[in-house]
Amino acid sequence: MTVAVRIPTPLRKLTGGADEVNIEGATIGELIDNLEAVHPGMKERLCDEHGEIRRFVNVYLNDEDVRFLDGSKTAVKEGDEVSIVPAIAGGK
Amino acid sequence: MSESIVRALKCRECGQEYPIEPTHVCEFCFGPLEVVYDYEKLEGKLTRELIESRPQNMWRYKELLPIDGEPKVGTNNGFTPLIRADRLAEALGVKELYIKNDSVCYPTLSFKDRVVAVALSKAVEFGFETVACASTGNLAGSVAANATAAGLKSYVFIPEDLEQGKVLGAAIFGTNIIGIKGQYDDVNRLCSEVAGKYGWAFVNVNVRPFYAEGSKSMGYEIMEQLGWKAPKHVVVPMASGSLCTKIDKSIKEFIKLGLIEDNGTAVYGAQATGCSPISKSVKDGTDMIHPVKADTIAKSLAIGNPADGFYANRVIRESGGWCEDVTDAEVIAAMKLLAETEGIFAETAGGVTLGSAIKLIESGKLPKDESIVLCITGNGLKTQEAVVNEVAKPRVIGASLKEFDVLAEADGVASH
Numbered sequence: 453m454t455v456a457v458r459i460p461t462p463l464r465k466l467t468g469g470a471d472e473v474n475i476e477g478a479t480i481g482e483l484i485d486n487l488e489a490v491h492p493g494m495k496e497r498l499c500d501e502h503g504e505i506r507r508f509v510n511v512y513l514n515d516e517d518v519r520f521l522d523g524s525k526t527a528v529k530e531g532d533e534v535s536i537v538p539a540i541a542g543g544k
Numbered sequence: 545m546s547e548s549i550v551r552a553l554k555c556r557e558c559g560q561e562y563p564i565e566p567t568h569v570c571e572f573c574f575g576p577l578e579v580v581y582d583y584e585k586l587e588g589k590l591t592r593e594l595i596e597s598r599p600q601n602m603w604r605y606k607e608l609l610p611i612d613g614e615p616k617v618g619t620n621n622g623f624t625p626l627i628r629a630d631r632l633a634e635a636l637g638v639k640e641l642y643i644k645n646d647s648v649c650y651p652t653l654s655f656k657d658r659v660v661a662v663a664l665s666k667a668v669e670f671g672f673e674t675v676a677c678a679s680t681g682n683l684a685g686s687v688a689a690n691a692t693a694a695g696l697k698s699y700v701f702i703p704e705d706l707e708q709g710k711v712l713g714a715a716i717f718g719t720n721i722i723g724i725k726g727q728y729d730d731v732n733r734l735c736s737e738v739a740g741k742y743g744w745a746f747v748n749v750n751v752r753p754f755y756a757e758g759s760k761s762m763g764y765e766i767m768e769q770l771g772w773k774a775p776k777h778v779v780v781p782m783a784s785g786s787l788c789t790k791i792d793k794s795i796k797e798f799i800k801l802g803l804i805e806d807n808g809t810a811v812y813g814a815q816a817t818g819c820s821p822i823s824k825s826v827k828d829g830t831d832m833i834h835p836v837k838a839d840t841i842a843k844s845l846a847i848g849n850p851a852d853g854f855y856a857n858r859v860i861r862e863s864g865g866w867c868e869d870v871t872d873a874e875v876i877a878a879m880k881l882l883a884e885t886e887g888i889f890a891e892t893a894g895g896v897t898l899g900s901a902i903k904l905i906e907s908g909k910l911p912k913d914e915s916i917v918l919c920i921t922g923n924g925l926k927t928q929e930a931v932v933n934e935v936a937k938p939r940v941i942g943a944s945l946k947e948f949d950v951l952a953e954a955d956g957v958a959s960h
Contacts, residue, residue, distance in 0.1 A: 462571070497572065500558075507557055507854060508574040520834065538574035 453530040455483060460536055466491045480511060481524035483534060498536065499524075508539040549585045550610045553577040553753055556855065564610075566670050566745060568752040576851065577753045579610045583800050590801055592772055601650075602658050602761035608797060609662055609761070610754045616668040617694040618661025622761050624649050626769035626917075631885040632898075636905055640915040642775070643882075644766050646922065647890050652689045652713060653923035654682035654891075655787070659758035660690045660747060666754040667745035673697060674744040678735040680728050680783065680844045681710030682891075682922050687747060688719035699744065701731050706843060709926035727838060729849045759787050763794025766917055767804055774798070774807040776914040777865070779901045781893045781921055782813045782822050783845045785856030791919070792859040810865040812910070813856055814900030816840035816875060816892075822853045823867035831857050841872045841930050842892040844922060866909045870899035876934050878902065879924065889924035897921075 457475050459467050467473055473490070477483035481503075488495035498509050503524070505511055511518045512535040518526045528534065552561040557575030568577050590607050598604035602622025603615050625645045633641035646655040660683070667675050676699040677687045684700035691698040700714050704723030715721050724731045732748075739746040747755045767774050774795045780788045792811050798804045815823040818840030821833050833853035838846035850856070860867060870878070875895035882898050883889050890898075897918050904910040924931070941947040952959065 462574075500573075506573050506575070508570075508576070519832070538569070 453478065453528065453532075455528050455530070455532045455534055457483060457487060458533070458535040460538055462538065463494065463497060463536065466493050466497070477528060479524065479528060480505075480513065480518050480522075480526045480534070483528065484524065510537045510539050511535070512537060547585070548610075548612050549581045549583065549607060551580050551582045554580045566667075566672075566750045568750055579753050579757050581608070581610075583797065586801060590803070592768075592803060595768065595803075602661065602758070602765070605761055605764045608757075608764070608794075610757050611662065611665045612669055615661060615665045617664035617696075618651075618657060618690050621650055621657040621661040621690075623765055626766060627886060627888070629886050629918075632882065635881065635885055636902060638905060638910075638912045638916060640913075642766075642770070642915070642917045643886060643888060644762060644917055644919050645888060646762065647888060647894065647920050647924065651693075652682070652685045653926065654686060655759070655762055655919075655921040656682045656686035657690065658761050659683075659755045660686040662758035663745070663747035663751050663755035664690050664694060664696065666751055667696070667747075668694065670745065670751075672745035674699065674742075675747060676700065676735070676738070676744045677747045678702075678728070678732040678749070679714075680846060681706045681713070681926065682844060683748065684719070684721065685710065685713035685717075685926075688714040688717035688721075691719065692717045701735050701738075703728055703731055703843075703846075707927045707929050709928055710843075713926055728847050729835070732847075756786050756790060759790035760794035760797070762787070762919065763791040764798065766791075767795065767798055770915070770917075772804050774804055774809045775917040776807060777810050777812065777910055777916045778919065779812045779814055779897055779904070779910075779916065780919045781845055781897045781900075782815050782850065782856055782867075783847045783893075784850045785813070785822050785852035785854075787919070787921070788813050788856040789852055789859050792863060809863060811859050811863045812865040812900070812904060813860050813867040814897045815867065815869040816842040816845055816896050817869040817871050818842075819846045819848060820867075820869035821848065822850055822856050823869040825853070825857050826860055826867040831861075833857065840875075841927075842875055842896050844891060844893045844927070845896060866904060868900035868903040868907075868909075870896055870903065874899040874902075876931055879931055880934065882920075883924070888920065890920045891922040891924050891927040892930050893922055894920040894924070895930075 554561045555570035555575045558573040600623040627643040629641045629643045649657045674697040699720040701722045739749040799806045819838035835849035838848045878899035879895035
């Protein structure tokens with residue numbers, strides 16, 4: 453299925469400036485791999501050396517943080533919206 | 545010894561290093577940046593005697609704080625009393641209890657004066673003229689006071705429903721105080737956006753790595769005041785979780801520099817049950833922090849999405865510590881117990897810390913026969929709403945000795 457993936461400002465230089473790209477995939481993990489195929493360099497920004505989504509990268513599936521769903525195994529369906537948002541490393 | 549031993553800003557996640565600049569996020573993996581030091585440059589130079597010879601403020605440890613040369617702001621801040629709390633210890637059935645009393649920290653009566661002194665000194669070094677913060681109260685007051693004393697302009701952003709004492713304790717200094725309709729986490733998100741757009745030094749955003757280091761001074765003082773020793777157990781209130789991690793860092797640094805022996809210190813985190821994402825993660829045996837919506841009278845600790853939650857969790861578990869959290873009623877009871885046994889009027893966060901320590905003692909997590917330090921981080925006069933209806937009102941009589949005699953007799957006190 454094709455899913456719209458929103459790209460945060462710091463990563464747009466990897467997508468030629470695009471703030472949203474349409475990507476094929478059945479799970480979040482597949483989306484990331486396919487995103488990497490189209491825009492090389494993306495995966496290592498989003499995932500660590502074990503393939504886990506980095507702690508300070510939030511991936512939202514229709515406004516839910518996938519970390520609290522099924523992580524990279526979270527299933528996606530046609531028309532879903534996925535957003536990649538760097539975690540704000542602020543706080544008192 | 546004027547050469548700084550600061551080496552770089554380093555990402556806590558991927559290890560990438562960056563030059564010393566007002567920046568807080570790793571460009572590669574978006575992790576938080578931390579100041580790293582070349583400690584070996586201090587070997588043999590930063591001695592107990594040298595530290596003891598210096599004035600009683602936080603800068604007696606200045607080589608371990610990330611400034612260049614002498615501090616520019618908050619030169620008298622810090623160095624608060626460490627009280628041996630024997631009456632409280634007796635009430636709790638423990639042998640050796642200390643209160644690190646930042647409720648009287650100079651100048652704005654909270655431990656924030658430590659982190660702000662570093663942040664603003666660094667902001668001046670970087671050339672900023674306006675400084676700012678997102679705050680649950682104490683930080684706003686500290687930024688406002690320290691900024692104006694240094695001739696800096698300031699904007700402080702707070703949730704609009706803070707305690708009156710916290711609001712007044714910032715507004716009196718002439719800062720621009722902005723109340724946001726929302727929780728602290730909303731304020732913080734807005735401030736990240738404002739920081740990017742307006743080019744101000746936000747102490748807990750773009751200069752956060754330097755700011756956070758100031759908390760280490762609380763740990764250094766505890767160790768020096770215990771006679772160059774780390775306690776076996778230290779209980780720390782948690783909002784973002786940063787203070788926990790910096791107390792732990794301070795101990796490890798003193799061990800590395802040979803200033804103290806390793807005492808196997810365990811770090812414990814204290815939260816309000818109504819906002820306890822870090823405590824929950826530790827108790828559940830996981831390192832995943834689930835953000836919550838805060839609901840607690842301990843507004844100073846009401847951060848539902850704690851930036852240092854993961855790292856606090858790790859410090860607590862690796863050091864052999866634990867977490868506890870307390871209800872609003874337990875917070876109030878603890879505030880009163882601390883005041884009535886030791887004469888210390890702490891704000892709600894102090895009630896959280898003592899209340900959590902009580903639970904940790906009762907459950908056996910905190911042993912009764914080893915040294916315990918409780919970190920009290922702010923003054924009770926700033927959170928009066930929590931206890932104003934919980935204390936006895938004055939008994940009112942006329943200016944008459946007869947009337948007093950009646951009262952005294954009822955109290956069972958004898959006259960001469």
